[in-house]
Amino acid sequence: MTNQGLSADFTVDRNEFQLDCKLSVAPGEVLALVGPNGAGKSTALQSISGLISITSGEIKIGGQVLDSPAAHCFIPAHSRNIGVVFQNYALFPHLSVSANIAFGPRSRGASKAQTRESTDAVLAQFDLLGLARKRPAELSGGQAQRVALARALATSPDALLLDEPLSALDAVTAGHVRSELGKHLKKFQGSTIIVTHNPLDALLLADKIAILENGQITQVGSPSEIAQSPRTDYAATLMGVTLIRGRATNGVIATPNGESISTDNSQLSGSAAAIIRPDTVSVHLTMPEGSPRNVWDGEVSDIQQTLDRVRLVIRGPVTLSATITPASLNSMNLQVGSRVWTSVKAIEVAGVSLD
Amino acid sequence: MKARNLAIDQSPKLLMALGFVAIAFLGLPLLSLLGSVNWPDFPELLSAPASLEAIRLSIVTSLSATVIAIFLGVPLALIMARSHMRGLSFVRVLVLIPLVLPPVVGGVALLMAFGRRGIIGSYLYDWLGVQLPFTTTGVVLAQTFVAMPFLVITVESALRSLSKDYEHAASTLGASRMRIFIRIQLPLIAPALAAGALLTWARALGEFGATLTFAGNFPGVTQTLPLAVYSTLDIDRDQAISLSVVMLLIAFAALFGMRDRFIKSGLT
Numbered sequence: 001m002t003n004q005g006l007s008a009d010f011t012v013d014r015n016e017f018q019l020d021c022k023l024s025v026a027p028g029e030v031l032a033l034v035g036p037n038g039a040g041k042s043t044a045l046q047s048i049s050g051l052i053s054i055t056s057g058e059i060k061i062g063g064q065v066l067d068s069p070a071a072h073c074f075i076p077a078h079s080r081n082i083g084v085v086f087q088n089y090a091l092f093p094h095l096s097v098s099a100n101i102a103f104g105p106r107s108r109g110a111s112k113a114q115t116r117e118s119t120d121a122v123l124a125q126f127d128l129l130g131l132a133r134k135r136p137a138e139l140s141g142g143q144a145q146r147v148a149l150a151r152a153l154a155t156s157p158d159a160l161l162l163d164e165p166l167s168a169l170d171a172v173t174a175g176h177v178r179s180e181l182g183k184h185l186k187k188f189q190g191s192t193i194i195v196t197h198n199p200l201d202a203l204l205l206a207d208k209i210a211i212l213e214n215g216q217i218t219q220v221g222s223p224s225e226i227a228q229s230p231r232t233d234y235a236a237t238l239m240g241v242t243l244i245r246g247r248a249t250n251g252v253i254a255t256p257n258g259e260s261i262s263t264d265n266s267q268l269s270g271s272a273a274a275i276i277r278p279d280t281v282s283v284h285l286t287m288p289e290g291s292p293r294n295v296w297d298g299e300v301s302d303i304q305q306t307l308d309r310v311r312l313v314i315r316g317p318v319t320l321s322a323t324i325t326p327a328s329l330n331s332m333n334l335q336v337g338s339r340v341w342t343s344v345k346a347i348e349v350a351g352v353s354l355d
Numbered sequence: 356m357k358a359r360n361l362a363i364d365q366s367p368k369l370l371m372a373l374g375f376v377a378i379a380f381l382g383l384p385l386l387s388l389l390g391s392v393n394w395p396d397f398p399e400l401l402s403a404p405a406s407l408e409a410i411r412l413s414i415v416t417s418l419s420a421t422v423i424a425i426f427l428g429v430p431l432a433l434i435m436a437r438s439h440m441r442g443l444s445f446v447r448v449l450v451l452i453p454l455v456l457p458p459v460v461g462g463v464a465l466l467m468a469f470g471r472r473g474i475i476g477s478y479l480y481d482w483l484g485v486q487l488p489f490t491t492t493g494v495v496l497a498q499t500f501v502a503m504p505f506l507v508i509t510v511e512s513a514l515r516s517l518s519k520d521y522e523h524a525a526s527t528l529g530a531s532r533m534r535i536f537i538r539i540q541l542p543l544i545a546p547a548l549a550a551g552a553l554l555t556w557a558r559a560l561g562e563f564g565a566t567l568t569f570a571g572n573f574p575g576v577t578q579t580l581p582l583a584v585y586s587t588l589d590i591d592r593d594q595a596i597s598l599s600v601v602m603l604l605i606a607f608a609a610l611f612g613m614r615d616r617f618i619k620s621g622l623t
Contacts, residue, residue: 049527077526084527090520094542103538104528155529 005029006159006191010057010067012040012047019043019215025159025191025208032206033195036234040215041195045161048193049084050077061158061191078107083152085162089144091136097147098123098132104155118154126150126184142173149184159191166201178204179354200275200352203227203243211235227321228302228313236304236311240278240321248272251351259317262293263351271354278311280348281322284341285332295343296320300336303329314342385603392600393593400597408575409583409598416491416579417559420498421506424555428506429548433536435507436514454504461500462568469496469569493570494577498559505558509551513544550613557609561602 007024019040025031035041046052048059050066058068061082066075083104091100101122105115123129126146136144145165152160165181166174182205185192196202202209203223211219211226211234219231223239230236244261246253251266253274261274282288288295298316305311310329312322320342334340366374393400400406435446453461469476469487479485487493517540525535541548563581570577572586580602588595 049523051523051526077523078529078531080527082527084524086520086524088518088520090518090524092521092525092539092543103525103530107525107529107531107534151528 004062006048006059006061006193008044008048008057008059010047010054010059012043012052013055014043017043017215019047020217021047021212022217023193023210023220025193027190028188029208030185030192030194030206032202032209033193033212034197034199034202034209034238035212036197039212041212042163044212045084045163045193045195048159049082049161050075050080081155081158083155083157083160085145085148085152085160085165087164088168089136089148091139091144091147091151093136096133096135097128097139100136100147101128101151101154104151108155122150122154140173141169142177145169145177146180149181153184153188157190159193160185160188162192162194164196165194166196166198175353176355181205199238199241200243202239203241204273204352204354209239211238229304233306236306240311240323242276242278242318242320244274244276244318245354246272246274248351248353251346253351255318257317259296261318261349262346263349264347265351268351268353273352273354275350275352276320276344277348278321278323280344281314281320282343283312283314283322283324283328283332283334284343287341288343293346294349295341297339297341300334300338300340303334303336305329314340316342318342320344388596388599388603391596393597396593397597397600400594401601403594405574405583405587406594406598409578409580410601412491412494412575412578413560413580416494416498417556417562419495420502420559421552421556423495423499424503424506424559425548425552428503428551428555429510432507432510432514433540435511450504450507452504453501458497458501458562458564458566459568462497462565465493465497465500465565465569469493488569489571489573489577491570491576494566494579497565497569498562501562501565502555502558505554506548506551509547509554510544513547514540517543553609553612557606560605 005024005026009022011021012019017040021040021044023031023033033041033044043052047054047067053074054067054069056069058070059066061080065071065073066080067073092103095103098119102115102119105118106112110118123132126149128143128147128150131139131143131147136147139147145168149165166178169177178201185205194201194205206223209221209223209226210217211232213232213234219226219235223243226235226239227242230239244253244255246255246261248254248263248268248270251263251268253261253263253268253272255261263272263274287297296316296318298314298319300312301315302313303310305326308326309323310326312324312334314320314322322342332338332340401410431446431450434440435443435450466488467473469479471477471480471486471488476487479487487496521539521543522535525539530538561581562579563585566577566579567582572578572582574583578586580598584595584598584602587598
C-alpha cells in the first residue's frame with residue numbers, strides 16, 4: 001500500500017468490548033466489511049469517520065494521519081474528508097433535498113454561489129432534480145437512500161463509508177437501489193467501505209471482503225477467495241453462496257460460458273444474477289434422472305469438514321459450493337478429484353435483477 | 356365522525372362523579388371571578404395609571420426574564436442532554452429545585468446572594484455601585500430564577516429525544532459543533548423551544564413570592580400585576596378583579612398558543 005487510499009490498523013476499547021481492525025482500501029476500491037451483529041462493524045465505521053477516537057494504532061488516508069494516539073493526533077469528524085451514509089440515512093428532516101445536499105459544501109466553506117452550482121450538478125447526477133424541493137419525509141426509501149448517497153458524495157470525499165446501505169429497503173427496492181449504488185460506486189474515485197450483513201451486497205458491490213467477528217478481522221479477500229476457502233464457519237455460511245451473472249430471459253439466466261440456469265423468478269429479464277445456497281445443491285455420482293434443468297457435471301476440488309457438515313467445492317461449467325452430511329461423504333466415497341453431478345431445483349435459485 | 360365508546364372504556368360511576376366535582380372545583384372560582392367583574396367600569400379600571408404601570412412593568416420584566424432564560428437555559432439544556440460531565444445529576448436537581456421550592460424561599464436565597472450584603476451582591480454594590488434588590492432588574496432576576504427551569508426541562512427533553520445520527524451526519528459533512536447547533540439542533544427543537552418559552556413567560560408573569568421578597572412592592576418599579584392585585588384587593592376590589600381577569604386572559608392565550616402540545620394530546 002502506497003500513501004494513497006485508506007489504511008487503518010487500530011484497536012478500540014469500549015467497556016468490555018475490544019475491536020481490533022486492520023484494513024486497507026485503495027482509491028476506487030470497494031471493501032465490504034461483513035460480520036454478525038455486535039461484531040464491531042459500527043464501531044469500526046465510527047472510528048474511521050472520526051466520531052469516536054481509537055485506543056491504539058493508526059488511521060490514515062492518502063498518507064495523512066487522521067487518528068494516532070501514539071502521535072497525539074486526532075482529526076475530528078468534521079475536519080476529515082470522509083463521506084458517510086448512515087443506516088437510517090439521517091437526512092435532516094427540516095431541510096429540503098437540495099438543502100440536505102448543500103449542507104456539506106456550505107459547512108466546508110464553499111460560497112453560496114459555488115454551492116448552488118455544485119448542488120445542481122449533484123442533483124442532476126443522481127437524478128434528483130424532480131425531488132429537489134421535497135422534504136425527506138416525502139421520499140420513498142429508495143429515494144432517501146439516493147439522497148443520502150448524493151449528500152455524502154457532494155463534498156467530493158476521499159473515502160465513502162456506507163452503513164448497511166440497503167437494510168432499510170424491501171427486497172425488490174433493494175435490488176434496484178443496489179445496482180444503482182454499484183454504478184455510482186464505480187464512478188467514485190476514493191476508497192469505499194460498505195458495512196453489511198447481507199452477502200449479496202458484498203458479492204455484488206465489493207472488490208474485496210473483510211469478515212469481522214467478535215471484534216477481530218478473521219479474513220480478507222476477494223469474494224471468490226472467501227467463498228471458496230472460508231476461514232470460519234461464519235464466513236462459510238455467509239459467503240458459501242454462489243453467485244453467477246448473466247443475461248436473463250423469462251427467468252432463465254444464460255451465463256457467459258453458455259450454460260443456462262433456471263431461477264425462481266419467471267419475470268426475470270435483462271442483466272441478472274443467480275444466487276445458489278450450498279445447502280440447496282444436491283450431489284450425485286451419476287447423472288440424476290427426471291428434471292433436466294439445472295444439472296451440471298463437475299469435479300470435487302475442495303473438501304472442508306466441520307463438526308456436522310462437509311463443504312464441497314465442485315468445479316465445472318457452473319462451479320458450486322455444496323454442503324452435505326459426513327455420512328453422504330462416506331457413502332459416496334468422495335475425494336478431491338471425484339467426478340460428480342450437481343443439481344439444484346429452479347425454485348431454490350434466487351434470480352436477482354442487476355438492472 | 357364521532358366514535359362510539361366501548362362499554363369497557365367507561366369509568367365507574369363513583370369515579371365519574373368525583374371527576375365532575377374536580378371539574379366544578381377548577382371551573383367555579385374562575386367563573387366567579389368573571390362574574391364579579393365590574394364590566395361597565397372595566398375599561399376605566401384598566402386604564403387607570405396604576406393599572407397601566409403594573410401591566411407595562413409585568414410585560415417588560417416577564418419578557419426580559421424569558422429572553423434571559425432562553426439565552427442561558429438553552430445552553431444549559433444542551434449540556435444536560437449531551438455532555439457526559441461529572442455532577443450532571445447534581446445539576447439536574449439544581450434545575451428542578453426552583454420548581455418545587457416555595458418562591459418566597461427563592462426570594463430569600465436571592466437576597467442572600469445578590470442583596471446589598473449578600474455574597475455576590477456586596478461586591479456588586481461596593482465595587483460597581485450596582486444594587487439589584489428592590490429594583491426592576493431585581494424583578495427580572497426573581498422571575499428568571501423561578502421560571503427558567505420550565506425552559507430548561509422542555510428544551511432538554513426535546514434535545515434528548517433528537518437522534519444523535521443527525522449530529523453525526525452533520526459532523527461528517529464538515530459542520531462544526533456550533534454550526535450543528537444552529538443549523539440542525541435548534542431548528543429541530545424549535546417547537547419545544549417555543550412551548551418552553553411560553554411556559555417560562557407565563558410563569559414569570561405570575562411570579563409573586565420571590566419578587567415580593569427580593570424586589571419588594573414599589574409601584575412603577577417592582578409592583579408587577581400579581582403584586583398590584585394583592586395590594587389593591589383591600590383598597591379597590593373592582594380594580595384587583597379587573598387586573599386578575601387580565602392575567603386570566605393572558606393565561607388562556609398562552610394555553611391556546613400551546614394547544615397542539617398540551618391540550619390535544621395531554622401533557623407529555
